[in-house]
Amino acid sequence: MPAPASRLAGLQKQVWSGSIPLDIRLATADCRSYDDSDPYLVQLPRLSYLPFVLARLHAFFKDSLIHPDVAPNEAWLSFEGVPLKWHYPVGLLYDLFSGAEPIKLDVLPEDAPPDSGSPSSPLPWRLIVHFSDYPGDQLIQLDAEGRALLDSYINTVKEADFIRNGTARTVMSLSKDDSDNLWRAVQIHDLRLFNTVNNKLLNPPGLELRHVPVKVYLPTSATHSASDTIAEDAQPSGHIRVVQALVPLFLATRQPQTLGTALNGILPTIFPSRRNPLLAQPVLHGAVVPMSANMEELGKAAAYADGFLHIAVVMLG
Known part of the structure; x- marks a missing residue:
């Protein structure tokens, strides 16, 4: 039975209200003083993108920069030495790299704010902003106009x-x-x-929705342990493998597609069960999503602003 529109609207509102506090420090190599500069503290929506704050970061750290005339679009951010892909939403980057324990929806207090997390959650998320040595082999260069x-x-x-x-x-x-x-x-x-x-x-006129846009992100541990992934050459630190497949709204039996049936079809070695996360957990917007979740409803209410469900795989044990 389809979820009522009000429920889907409520879920979408919760997704859009999610945010992450960031503690951004200037890279030592770009700082003109021996002491660390003051951190730049900001609360960014999970659905936002890091380049939106580059101009503010440049203005904030300008007096501390060795080369203050560097353009804001020359900046890039990293976490524990890993350059962060600027075209990934902030929330996805946090789920992939922060090491935060995902929230269990079945134990979340009612009306708890998104990303309230547990006492051990690594918040604020501490990042480093760099204004030199752009990692062009890992990141595409940004332009001044934001194109x-x-x-x-x-x-x-x-x-x-x-x-x-x-x-x-x-x-x-x-x-x-x-x-x-x-x-x-x-x-x-x-x-x-x-x-x-x-x-x-x-709701395109004259068209019927056929598939749910999904991207699944595998950490290195999952890539090396799953037989249904392809062996790759040595990758840079923080490498994440992205897996895509067409996910129909319904199974061949005309039963609604669930997250469990979708993941079992895409990655059967990592998700051998359609009902229970035995080896790994699917994480979306910082929360472990039930395997029984309806994919059509997730696609309408819990997609990122680009239309995709960006699902991070977190290995168990």
């Missing part, structure tokens, strides 16, 4: 639209105002404005 980030976002939205409908006609036919409003909603984190456009993508 690279916008293009990356729009391309992902188009990809999600094509997966849902078998065509990107819906997103390609958006008016310029709708396209501008979609990006503006992400920049200012405005759910109401976002839904004025996103609802058109989820």
Whole structure:
């Protein structure tokens, strides 16, 4: 039985209210003083992107920089030596690299704020901002106008639209105002404005939704232990393997697709059971998602702003 619209709207509102406190320090190699500079503290929405704060970081640390004339778009952020991909949403980066224990939804107090976590949660998340030695072998260079980030976002939205409908006609036919409003909603984190456009993508006239856009992120431990992954050459520190597959809304039996059936189909070695997470947990927005969760409902209410369910795999034991 489909969930009522009010329930899906409530879940989406909770997803959009999730945020992560960041403690950002200037890299020693870029600091002109012997002592560490003061940290830049900021609370970023989980659905936001790190490049949105680069100009503020540059202004904050400018007086401490060895080369203060460096452009803000030359900056990059790292965690424990791992360059963070700027086109990944902040919440996904946190789930992949912070080491935080994901929240168990079945024990979460009612109305607990997103990312309230446990007392051992590594919050605020401490990152390092660098203004030199850009890791061009791992990150694409940002531009001063922000076009690279916008293009990356729009391309992902188009990809999600094509997966849902078998065509990107819906997103390609958006008016310029709708396209501008979609990006503006992400920049200012405005759910109401976002839904004025996103609802058109989820309810395309004359088309029936076919698949749920999903990307599954495997840590190195999962990549090396799963027989259904392909052996790779040595990868840089923090390497994450991304797995995609078409996930229909319904099984061949016409039963609704669940997260458990989807993961069992995509990664049967890591998720041998459709009902229970025996070897690994699927984490979305900082929480362990029940294997029984309906994929169509997740796609409508719990997707990131680019239209994808970005699911981090956390190995057990």
